[in-house]
Amino acid sequence: MTIATIRDVAAQARVSIKTVSRVINNVKSVKPHTRERVLRVIQKLDYHPSPSARGLGGSRSYLISLLYDVSCAYYATGVLGGVLETCRAAHYQVVMQPCDYKSPALTDEVSRNLRQSRADGVIVTPPLSDMKALKTLLEEQNTPFVRIAPAEHADDRRSVYTNDRESCAKMTEQLGGLGHTRIGFIVGNPDHAAVADRYQGYRDGLRKCGLALDKKLVVQGYNSYDSGVECARKLLQAPAAKRPTAIFASNDEMAAGVLAVAHGLGLAIPEDLSVVGFDDVPLASQVWPALTTIRQPIPAMAAQAAELLLRQLRGEPYDRSGHVVESALMFRQSHGPSRDRSMIGRARTQRRVSE
Amino acid sequence: MTIATIRDVAAQARVSIKTVSRVINNVKSVKPHTRERVLRVIQKLDYHPSPSARGLGGSRSYLISLLYDVSCAYYATGVLGGVLETCRAAHYQVVMQPCDYKSPALTDEVSRNLRQSRADGVIVTPPLSDMKALKTLLEEQNTPFVRIAPAEHADDRRSVYTNDRESCAKMTEQLGGLGHTRIGFIVGNPDHAAVADRYQGYRDGLRKCGLALDKKLVVQGYNSYDSGVECARKLLQAPAAKRPTAIFASNDEMAAGVLAVAHGLGLAIPEDLSVVGFDDVPLASQVWPALTTIRQPIPAMAAQAAELLLRQLRGEPYDRSGHVVESALMFRQSHGPSRDRSMIGRARTQRRVSE
DNA sequence: ATGAAAATTGACAACGTTGTCTCCAGAGGA
DNA sequence: TCCTCTGGAGACAACGTTGTCAATTTTCAT
Secondary structure, three states: OOOOOHHHHHHHHOOOHHHHHHHHOOOOOOOHHHHHHHHHHHHHHOOOOOHHHHHHHOOOOOEEEEEEEHHHHHHHHHHHHHHHHHHHHOOOEEEEEEEOOOOOOHHHHHHHHHHHHOOOEEEEOOOHHHOHHHHHHHHHOOOOEEEEOOOOOOOHHHEEEEOHHHHHHHHHHHHHHOOOOOEEEEEOOOOOOHHHHHHHHHHHHHHHHOOOOOHHHEEEOOOOHHHHHHHHHHHHOOOOOOOOOEEEEOOHHHHHHHHHHHHHOOOOOOOOOEEEOOEOOHHHHOOOOOOEEEEOOHHHHHHHHHHHHHHHHHOOOOOOOOOEEOOEEEOOOOOOOOOOHHHHOOOOOOOOOOO | OOOOOHHHHHHHHOOOHHHHHHHHOOOOOOOHHHHHHHHHHHHHHOOOOOHHHHHHHOOOOOEEEEEEEHHHHHHHHHHHHHHHHHHHHOOOEEEEEEEOOOOOOHHHHHHHHHHHHOOOEEEEOOOHHHOHHHHHHHHHHOOOEEEEOOOOOOOHHHEEEEOHHHHHHHHHHHHHHOOOOOEEEEEOOOOOOHHHHHHHHHHHHHHHHOOOOOHHHEEEOOOOHHHHHHHHHHHHOOOOOOOOOEEEEOOHHHHHHHHHHHHHOOOOOOOOOEEEOOEOOHHHHOOOOOOEEEEOOHHHHHHHHHHHHHHHHHOOOOOOOOOEEOOEEEOOOOOOOOOOHHHHOOOOOOOOOOO
């Protein structure tokens, strides 16, 4: 049993190969009756167009390149999961392209790989989505692309975001509502520009709770577990009365670092210290106690990104919707009411939800 | 500036396109002098053969499919990292193919996707590498493949392994050396057949320490964090005198579950209980205390697998070497001497190494 | 020097699509 | 009725490689 080609389909459906091609490509000028007939034969023969032939004959390669940073492989996997199905449905293939966002030759490498693979479009994941040079390169080469969660929310057409800022505000409010008045914040790696939003959200949240921003409670981290440890040390070395009773870290790895330091100091969590993270990576539910965090809807964003990219590739009209995917607060065991809560009277508490 | 084709190269090098083709494909029957000349022109024009055209004209697609289970995305990412470079160097592209190893339609899906993508070869990652049906399918379809870490060590040519068993034996010995006499073991998911090896290693280790296997100290887990929690409860509910003083979990996630339960019971780690895991996933160094574990050399195995697959595809002679990649014991903070150690006299202790 | 075999190279037809034209039938307007 | 327009379909030449086989050159034993 050999593989069916477009010719086989054409023969059985008694049409020309061009008509079959039209059906495959959803060209409208095919009579519904004819289209039906062709589709039936395609089904029957289990025909799949050859990507190679399509790439060669047409002007498209049906390849989408997924750019990711090697140090954020976890993120990439999530994105891939969301992208694959959408792309497969459209008969596109996805090739992963690992990069090092710190490499000075980044744009050269990307450019070379793009030429080599002839990808039709590119999906860019953080932290690469914030690299100005990369954006410029893609624009100059006229390569369609979509960025996932870049910092600047300017050009809607080519990006997908979450409502990080709002979610962080809500989470901060949540902590405030539990009576925390000294809420520490660990800022993320400034290279990953999305973190600025998270910090803004934290400030919004404080404001809503009527709490003042205390710069001594804000420290700069770099997204790694180790930097979380370091930041936690800084925050927790203060005398007990000045110490934060809650720490909000810009990502889960740093939050895990905070947990480690707290354990080391003999602090009970959440009784002595509430800890919350961001991202909801698998780690978050596998540390002790399980982290209260904000789930970044990576697969959903990725699917949306793929959708937008495909629309671009097909030259479909721009739709303006679907650029923001909502993140979700995940309440687990690492946060609780402050011991100081009496200070602000009766605060509404939020029941913790177990997985 | 348009993209260079084989014809451009041929013209500038004053040879036929076929000769250029031969140079690209490392066919030996090209005079060194001619080859040099062609290579220079290729370099100069920055020529890259079109994958589409190669796929169409030749019998190969230059595509390698990476089969992975969606629930083991972390593993897949690691493998991808190891595979990509090797493949890129050989002008192959890698497409990820997510599967659900529990789906009854697994083989159908794989078969369909393989036909659709026309991949030349397949790399199979655990737990898929243990699925008999999959292996049969690939063999019947005559698709070249390499499996990573399958259970049965039979046909060398198509698999890459680690020395799990030895490593587990060593780790167990290590614990024995620290005075532990009741060493619990959490067996991994029986679907991931590599775990049988780990269990054997544990038994080997016990034997070397002169310890008897106590079935009460061996419980069945399923690789998840939750199952680790459950198993830990079983192991630790015994009265203190009969409780294990060390627990060896078949993977890090379950070890993390053990940590959580231990914390919950107020057990100090490693003073009251040593915990060790397997895999050295990122999680391992981000829990508290950092897990002593065994590093599975995923990227190295993957690179080896890619190498083997490419050799198969090129029809190169079989070499027999490079099928086993060594795993490494990572000593961190979650293990230490047993409180019972006086019982067996002076045991050699192993200094813990920090990252 | 003389074939014969081996090494090296080239001509040309695939490969399975898409793009561009062209053709035809029927609808609609004068 | 005739002309024009439009929707629907086909013929055929790309696209950039590789495979096959034939042609040419080189090598080597006689």
